[in-house]
Amino acid sequence: MNPDLDLTLHRVIRAPRTRVWNAWTDPDSLARWWLPAPSRCRVERLEVRPAGAFVTRMSEDGIEFVPHLDACFLVADRNERLVFTTALDSALRPAAGDILMTAEITLRDHPEGTDYRVLVRHGDPAARARHQELGFEYGWGTVTGQLATLVENEVRV
Numbered sequence: 001m002n003p004d005l006d007l008t009l010h011r012v013i014r015a016p017r018t019r020v021w022n023a024w025t026d027p028d029s030l031a032r033w034w035l036p037a038p039s040r041c042r043v044e045r046l047e048v049r050p051a052g053a054f055v056t057r058m059s060e061d062g063i064e065f066v067p068h069l070d071a072c073f074l075v076a077d078r079n080e081r082l083v084f085t086t087a088l089d090s091a092l093r094p095a096a097g098d099i100l101m102t103a104e105i106t107l108r109d110h111p112e113g114t115d116y117r118v119l120v121r122h123g124d125p126a127a128r129a130r131h132q133e134l135g136f137e138y139g140w141g142t143v144t145g146q147l148a149t150l151v152e153n154e155v156r157v
Contacts, residue, residue: 001119002121004125004128005121005122005123005124005125005128006119006120006121006122006128007119007120007122007128007131007132007136007140008117008118008119008120009117009118009137009140009141009144010115010116010117010118011116011144011148012110012112012113012114012115012116013113013114013116013147013148013151013152014112014113014148014152015113015114015148015151015152015154016113016114017079017080017107017108017109017114018079019114019151019154020107020114020116020147020151021078021079021107022151023147023150023151024048024082024105024147025046025048025076025082027043027046028043029150030043030046030056031043031056032146032150033143033146033147033149033150034056034143035056035058035068035143036138036139036142036143036146037142037146038060039058039059039060040058040059040060040062040065041056041057041058041059041068042056042057042058042059042065043055043056044056044057045090047073048073048076048082049073049076050073050074050075050076051072051073051074051092052072052073052076053071053072053073053090053091054069054070054071054072054073054084054090055069055070055071055090056068056069069086070086070089070090070095071084071085071086071088071089071090071095072084072085072088072089072090072092074102075104079107080106080107080108081104081105081106081107082104082105083102083103083104083105084102084103085100085101085102085103086099086100086101086102087100087101087102087123098127098130099122099127099130099131099134100122100123100127101120101121101122101127101131102120102121103118103119103120103121104118104119104120104121105117105118106119113152116144116147116148118140118144120136120140
C-alpha cells in the first residue's frame with residue numbers, strides 16, 4: 001500500500017466468503033448493492049475472469065440509465081480476490097477519464113465471517129486526491145455497507 005497513491009477500506013462482514021463472492025459475481029446481486037441508494041444500478045456485462053468485461057449503468061430515477069463503469073477484470077480468484085481496472089475499458093482499449101484506478105478486493109476468513117478489504121490504486125497523487133475529494137470513503141463505504149446488509153441477511157437454503 002502506498003499512502004500517496006492508494007485508498008483503502010476494511011470491514012468484517014458477518015457472512016461466509018462464498019456469499020460475499022456471490023454478491024460480487026452474480027449480476028442480480030451486484031445490481032442490488034453496487035451504487036449508493038437511492039441510485040439504481042443495471043449490470044450490462046459481468047464477465048468475472050481475466051480480461052472479462054465489467055460494465056454498469058446508473059439511474060437516479062429508475063427510468064433513465066446512464067453509463068457508470070466501463071472496466072475489465074484482471075484477476076478473479078474464486079472466493080479470494082477480484083481485481084478490476086478502469087484504465088482499460090471492457091473492450092480492453094486504453095480508457096480516458098478523470099480517475100483511472102485499479103481496485104483489488106480481497107476476502108479472507110475471519111472468526112465472525114469475512115475479512116473484506118478494498119485497495120484502490122491510482123497512477124499519481126493527483127488522481128488519488130481527486131478520488132478522495134469525490135467521496136471515496138462515502139461511496140465505497142456506503143456500498144460496502146449495502147453489500148454487508150445483503151449478505152448478512154441472506155436466507156440460507
